[in-house]
Amino acid sequence: xxxxxxxxxxxxxxxxxxxxxxxxxxxxxxxxxxxxxxxxxxxxxxxxxxxxxxxxxxxxxxxxxxxxxxxxxxxxxxxxxxxxxxxxxxxxxxxxxxxxxxxxxxxxxxxxxxxxxxxxxxxxxxxxxxxxxxxxxxxxxxxxxxxxxxxxxxxxxxxxxxxxxxxxxxxxxxxxxxxxxxxxxxxxxxxxxxxxxxxxxxxxxxxxxxxxxxxxxxxxxxxxxxxxxxxxxxxxxxxxxxxxxxxxxxxxxxxxxxxxxxxxx
Amino acid sequence: xxxxxxxxxxxxxxxxxxxxxxxxxxxxxxxxxxxxxxxxxxxxxxxxxxxxxxxxxxxxxxxxxxxxxxxxxxxxxxxxxxxxxxxxxxxxxxxxxxxxxxxxxxxxxxxxxxxxxxxxxxxxxxxxxxxxxxxxxxxxxxxxxxxxxxxxxxxxxxxxxxxxxxxxxxxxxxxxxxxxxxxxxxxxxxxxxxxxxxxxxxxxxxxxxxxxxxxxxxxxxxxxxxxxxxxxxxxxxxxxxxxxxxxx
Numbered sequence: 001x002x003x004x005x006x007x008x009x010x011x012x013x014x015x016x017x018x019x020x021x022x023x024x025x026x027x028x029x030x031x032x033x034x035x036x037x038x039x040x041x042x043x044x045x046x047x048x049x050x051x052x053x054x055x056x057x058x059x060x061x062x063x064x065x066x067x068x069x070x071x072x073x074x075x076x077x078x079x080x081x082x083x084x085x086x087x088x089x090x091x092x093x094x095x096x097x098x099x100x101x102x103x104x105x106x107x108x109x110x111x112x113x114x115x116x117x118x119x120x121x122x123x124x125x126x127x128x129x130x131x132x133x134x135x136x137x138x139x140x141x142x143x144x145x146x147x148x149x150x151x152x153x154x155x156x157x158x159x160x161x162x163x164x165x166x167x168x169x170x171x172x173x174x175x176x177x178x179x180x181x182x183x184x185x186x187x188x189x190x191x192x193x194x195x196x197x198x199x200x201x202x203x204x205x206x207x208x209x210x211x212x213x214x215x216x217x218x219x220x221x222x223x224x225x226x227x228x229x230x231x232x233x234x235x236x237x238x239x240x241x242x243x244x245x246x247x248x249x250x251x252x253x254x255x256x257x258x259x260x261x262x263x264x265x
Numbered sequence: 266x267x268x269x270x271x272x273x274x275x276x277x278x279x280x281x282x283x284x285x286x287x288x289x290x291x292x293x294x295x296x297x298x299x300x301x302x303x304x305x306x307x308x309x310x311x312x313x314x315x316x317x318x319x320x321x322x323x324x325x326x327x328x329x330x331x332x333x334x335x336x337x338x339x340x341x342x343x344x345x346x347x348x349x350x351x352x353x354x355x356x357x358x359x360x361x362x363x364x365x366x367x368x369x370x371x372x373x374x375x376x377x378x379x380x381x382x383x384x385x386x387x388x389x390x391x392x393x394x395x396x397x398x399x400x401x402x403x404x405x406x407x408x409x410x411x412x413x414x415x416x417x418x419x420x421x422x423x424x425x426x427x428x429x430x431x432x433x434x435x436x437x438x439x440x441x442x443x444x445x446x447x448x449x450x451x452x453x454x455x456x457x458x459x460x461x462x463x464x465x466x467x468x469x470x471x472x473x474x475x476x477x478x479x480x481x482x483x484x485x486x487x488x489x490x491x492x493x494x495x496x497x498x499x500x501x502x503x504x505x506x507x508x509x510x511x512x513x
Contacts, residue, residue, distance in 0.1 A: 048355060050513060073357035084348035088279045100271040101356035129282075 001026040001153060001185040002047065007056035009042055016042040018209035020056075024202075026152075029179055029186040031200035033193070033233060036242045039209040040189040041081060044157050047187070048078050061152045074102060076153040077146030081161065083138055087131030091122055091141050094130060095148060102149035109148070116144040120174055136167030143171065147178055156188040160195060168192070172199050193230040203229075207237040268358040269366040276337065276370025280377070287381075290333065294325045294382045298389055301448065314450065322383075322391040323402070323474040324447025327409060330379040331445075331467055334410040335438055337371025338417015338504070342427055351513050364508045368414045368501070375410035376403065393478040402477040408493040409470035413441075415500035422507035441467050451483040466496040 002024040009017040017039040024030040034040050045051035047058060049065045049072060058065055065072040085094050092113065099109035117123040120140040130138060139159055146154050156175070160168040172195060179186050190196055196203055197217045204214040213220060213236060217229055224232040280287070302318035309317035344350040353363050380403070393399060420433055444458075445467035454462070462468050473489035476482030482489075 050351075050355060070357040070359075073355060078355060080348060080351050082348045082351075084350075084352040086275070086279075086349045086352075087347065088282055089275070093278070097271055097275060098352070098356075100267050101353070101358050103267070103357070 001028070001061060002030075002187065003059040004043075004047070005057045007043065007046065007058065008054045009039075009046060009051065010054045015209050017046070017053075020206065020209070020211045022204050022211060022214055024185060024187060026185055027179070027183045028201045029176075029188065029199055031196040031203045032187065032189045032206060033196055033203060034189075034206035035237050038206045038237075038242075040206060041157060043206070044078075044155055044187070044189065048076060048155060049073060074149065075151055076155060077149065077151035078155040079139070079142045079146050079157065079159050081157040083142065085130045085138055085142060085145075088129060090127050090129055091117065091133070092126040094141065095145055098145045098148055104149050112148055112150070116147055119177065120144040121170075136163050136171070139163060139167070139171060140174070143175065147182070147184070150182065151184065153185045153187060156186065158189055158191065160190060160192060168195065175199070193228070193233055197229040205233065205236050212236050266362075268356075268362045269369065272353075272363060272366025273370040273373065276367065276374055280374045287378075290329070290378065291381060291385065293332075294329045295385060297325045297328070297448075298322065298382075298386055298391075302389070318386075318389070318391055319479060320450075320475075321448060322386040323478050324445070324471050325386065326379050326382045326402075326406070327445065327447055327467060327471040327474060328442055329382045330375045330406050330409045330470075331413050331442060332438070333378040334371050334375035334413040335417040335420075337374060338368070338414050338419070339421045339430070339433070340371070341367075341418060341421035341508075342424060342430070345513070346427070350511070354511065354513060360509050360511075361505055364418060364505050368411070368418060368504070371414035371417070372407060372410040375414065376406045379403075379406040379410075394480045395478075398477040402474050405470055405473040405477065405489070405493075408473070408490060408497065409467065411497040412466050412470070412493055412500055415497060415504040418504035419500060419507045422504070422511050441465055444468070445471050446483070447471050466493060469493050 005021045007017055007020045032040050046053045049069050060072050061075050063072050095113045117126055122141055160171060178184060202216055203220055205212045221229060221232050224235045226232040226235055302321050306317040444461050444465045446462055451462055469489040469492040472482050472484050473486050476486045
């Protein structure tokens with residue numbers, strides 16, 4: 001379903017993704033793990049047509065994301081690291097908006113919206129503005145929205161960041177459910193090793209832009225001679241803490257905090 | 266096409282849902298109309314220019330169209346901030362359609378805003394010389410909103426965060442307003458001011474509205490609409506280009 005060969009992306013002198021190759025089979029849940037700044041998000045951005053690679057090839061569902069941008073975009077859903085909902089619109093309207101942008105026919109859109117909002121336990125709140133939702137509800141809505149246009153692949157970039165254990169547990173249960181029901185390939189990143197261990201069929205570990213290892217959770221533990229995936233991860237990537245400098249988006253978030261009320265327009 | 270429609274609808278929904286902000290945004294035009302309109306009225310009259318309220322009303326309508334259209338374009342920054350921009354940019358829709366939908370939405374909202382100010386002006390005593398010209402004045406509102414919604418998109422696409430917002434406000438939006446002749450007659454100025462006012466596209470928009478509503482103008486309505494159309498076309502191209510270059 002996803003096939004990546006010798007993928008490289010540089011930003012000036014810095015190499016964010018360095019000669020990465022891997023395959024993800026159809027219907028598989030693949031976890032992409034790595035410390036902060038390892039190149040996970042950069043890889044997702046390239047796979048999802050948001051960033052052009054410096055070199056290397058990618059194939060998604062038989063298509064090249066560089067050549068058939070819009071065709072590829074129809075075939076995947078994505079849940080970004082940061083929220084991407086319109087808080088002024090209701091849950092239903094956010095779904096509708098997405099459905100229209102992805103050319104989902106009206107009837108099907110209605111049907112799937114109802115189905116997905118019920119699975120993700122948001123159907124009763126569909127008429128409420130999203131800004132009134134809790135963090136967990138917003139995440140669930142985003143994932144439900146990602147499934148709306150029946151994608152072949154769903155990208156989840158740290159979907160459980162900042163959620164309590166209950167919400168995380170529930171979220172993965174739902175994702176697994178849809179993965180099995182619709183045979184959707186799931187490509188995810190997370191910092192919670194227990195989640196990856198539980199959910200993923202296969203795992204790839206990336207560090208400093210290079211793919212360190214890949215295999216099933218059991219294989220990786222065996223390979224490193226550790227009992228938990230967390231230990232395996234630390235053994236593979238070391239214990240040094242990685243600091244990222246604040247991006248423009250971080251700065252803006254800071255600014256927005258000062259303006260939170262009435263800041264929009 | 267449906268993408269354009271849904272983006273237009275979104276702008277409208279967001280507008281109608283922010284009642285508090287609609288009321289807040291009418292406060293400033295009301296101050297201008299009431300305080301300046303009546304405060305400077307006697308001086309203006311004595312100088313032989315007639316009623317200042319009559320004179321300033323089209324200017325204040327132009328101001329509110331300017332503000333709401335430029336802010337609709339700058340709203341891109343908020344979409345970037347709250348992440349919704351990513352949802353739009355990763356969708357299988359050409360970027361130009363996204364830009365057109367947003368711009369049309371911003372124009373619609375701005376014209377509604379302009380009409381609300383017109384109604385307020387009528388309530389406090391403004392009287393157009395020819396009621397039948399109000400639809401023509403709306404055409405000018407549309408033209409103004411097109412120019413500045415496009416400018417807003419161009420600027421909004423070029424900024425990474427809100428840091429530049431105050432700069433834009435003080436060095437772009439306010440000068441456009443003050444130099445447009447919204448508050449003073451364009452005739453009989455020193456040459457530096459004369460050049461500045463003639464570069465400002467809003468001058469032509471307000472002049473056009475004045476010629477429709479009051480029957481007096483500095484330029485001809487035809488000049489006004491041609492200048493606005495050209496400025497609008499150029500800024501739409503620049504806006505579309507800048508929007509196509511957004512990286513997230």
